[in-house]
């Protein structure tokens with residue numbers, strides 16, 4: 001698989017809580033790829049948590065840092081990159097994402113909410129009605145996520161290992177499509 005990909009980066013996109021960070025780490029191991037989580041790089045570079053960045057610099061400040069990190073990361077090869085759920089919002093980010101293969105992890109809002117109900121590390125969910133907030137974010141972003149090369153649907157009970165396997169099994173079909181279109 002790794003040789004079929006020829007070092008092309010894999011980008012995981014999708015809503016917060018869908019499992020991009022968890023599955024991305026596993027996929028990287030299975031592919032013999034490096035693993036990068038854009039949120040971790042942002043937090044390290046800023047010396048602050050994601051919550052602190054949103055609090056002090058606002059969402060706009062965070063989005064700028066996110067684009068800066070993505071523009072640097074995409075210069076490397078052999079990486080699996082777990083992005084933040086809002087990376088799809090900026091048009092310029094798509095130019096970077098399309099350097100690699102883009103995988104959309106999609107899951108029902110109810111599943112995402114059940115995972116993040118007690119979570120305090122997603123500033124956009126610190127809302128009076130987090131489930132409604134998730135619904136409206138997904139509505140805004142669905143059309144953007146659907147521009148991915150591959151969509152993988154995640155259901156309750158799917159383990160990270162099963163999801164990683166499903167992604168690996170689906171990659172050849174996408175690569176074939178890309179070749180046949182050239």
Ligand SMILES: Nc1ncnc2c1ncn2[C@@H]1O[C@H](COP(=O)(O)OP(=O)(O)O)[C@@H](O)[C@H]1O
Pocket residue numbers: 014015016017018019020021022023082115157158159160163
């Ligand atoms: N397949 C899964 N089954 C059960 N829990 C999961 C699964 N994938 C992720 N999680 C849990 O859901 C939460 C969000 O996962 P995370 O990987 O951080 O998602 P994302 O990076 O997309 O926001 C974490 O607590 C993680 O342990």
Ligand SMILES: O=C(O)C1=C[C@@H](OP(=O)(O)O)[C@@H](O)[C@H](O)C1
Pocket residue numbers: 014015016017020021039050083084085086087121122123124
């Ligand atoms: O959906 C979003 O806008 C965000 C998702 C988060 O990452 P995860 O998708 O890894 O939770 C993080 O980037 C930030 O809290 C904003």
Ligand SMILES: [Mg+2]
Pocket residue numbers: 020021037039082083084
């Ligand atoms: Mg994450």
